[in-house]
Every structure is written in structure tokens, then in C-alpha cells.
Amino acid sequence: MSPGIIYAILTSICFGITGVVDKIGVSQVNNPLVFSLQSTSVAIIITTFIAVIFFNTSLAKELKSIKRSIWFYVILVGIFSSGIFVVFRFIGLIQTTGTFANLTQIITTSLTAIFAWIFLRERLPKKFWYLFVIILIATYFVSIGHIRLASISQGDMYIIFGTLFLASGNIFSKLAAGRVHPIILSMARFFFGGIVILVVNIFLFDQNLMTQPFVGWALISGLLWSGNVIFFHLALTQIGVTLTTSILMIGPIYTMILESVFLSQVFTPVQIVAAFIVISCGLLIIRLK
16 A cells, blocks of 8 residues: 555544544534634644654755745645635534535535646546545435435535635645645645634634633644644645545544444434445545555
């Protein structure tokens, strides 16, 4: 198994666990975006600490060696993936039941695959695309729990619009991954994304952040998001962005299992069968690559 596949699997594990942690953490605050900012702040501290340890005295030199054109990609990764997407997802959650919030990974992966095919000229075997479509459909049924089409509200449209930025951020991540060390790219992503969330909190929601209590779950969330993003960028240095995000779709299945064990969440037979299909196709994709 190639290192890229291993990194992608580790990304999906972190992503799956984060789904449960964030669900618990958000339930303990009045404004979910405050929790996101706290989690992002922790991630900034963790990734910066890792960068300082890894590069030691050469960190400043490493940052200066990044070309201005590449900094453009790096900044867009942060603004799009950890900034604008998070904001639109939050605005959408206020006005929706959350069905399409659960479908975010499906929409993001689909858009990422399209963008990668157009802009990165990624070419993958036909067998991959067959399995890819099956995973998309199965993950959809895992999310809604029934064999039916989900209705779309105005809040859902905000979430879908946000996924355009996340998918675009994935493409810029791939463009930057080969030229910027994954740890630095991750640190910058959280930094610029955090600025966007902070500005929106201050000017749009008029939140006094200094009076908001810190939620302990934000520590775990920030740690998991740090691992998630670092492993994601490491995977991009080895394999394509479409394959990476496809393996990442196994993450919601981990979330589903953890919710069943720790949150006593009950799932329908449709979700269980669909989850089995996602895992099976994911394993076939890994073997195929």
C-alpha cells in the first residue's frame, strides 16, 4: 500500500472522529461559529508548534523560500477551505434541517473530481469511476437514511454554494502541495481561515468573542482537524486529489459507528446496507490504485 493511500486513510479516520466531537462541542455553545473559531485557534497553535519543532530554526527560511505565486495558492486554500466554506455552512445550518450538511462530503467530492478533471487533467481508470459513483449514491443514502430524494431549502443552497469554495480549495491544495511542505500549508490554511471566521463573527454576527466561554471539546476538535488537514496534504503529495477525497468519503461511516456506540444513535437498515457498500467500494478503490 502506497504512503499516499495510508495518509488518505488516516485523513478519513480523523475526519470521521471529528464529526462526533464537533457534534458534541457545537451543542454546548449558542453560536456554532464560535466553536469553529475556538477549534480553528487550537489547530493554528498545534500546527504552528509542529512546524517549529519540525523545522526548528529554519522555519523562517522555509517561509521566505515560498514563491509569491505559490503564496497566492496557499492563501486561497485557507480562505476557501477553512474560511468561506465554514461561514456558508454555518449560515445554512441556521435555516435547514441539516440533511445537506451531512451530504457536504458527497457534493465536495463530486465537485473536486470535476474540477480536477478540468483544471488538473487527472485521469483515472473506468473501474475507479464506476466505484466512485456507487460510493456517492451509497453515501447519500447513509446521510438521509431512506430511499428518497431530499428536498432543498434556502439553507441547503448556502451549504451547496459553500462546497464550491471547499472543492476549489482542494484544487489549490493540490497545486500548492508539491511546492509547500504539508505542515506549513496546513498551518497557513488554519491561519487565513481563522481570520475569515473571526471577521465574520465580529461584523456579521456582532459577537463579543472575549465573553464566550471556551469549550473543552474544541481542544480535541482542533487536534483532530490538525491531523486531518496535515494527513490530507501529505496524501496530495503522493496521489491525486480525486482519489484522496474519494477515500475521505469513508469518514462519515466512522462517524456513524461512533454515534451508534457513544451517542446511542439508531440507524435504519438502509443506512447500514449503504455503509457496508461504501466500505466495500472504498477497499476496492484502494486495491485498484
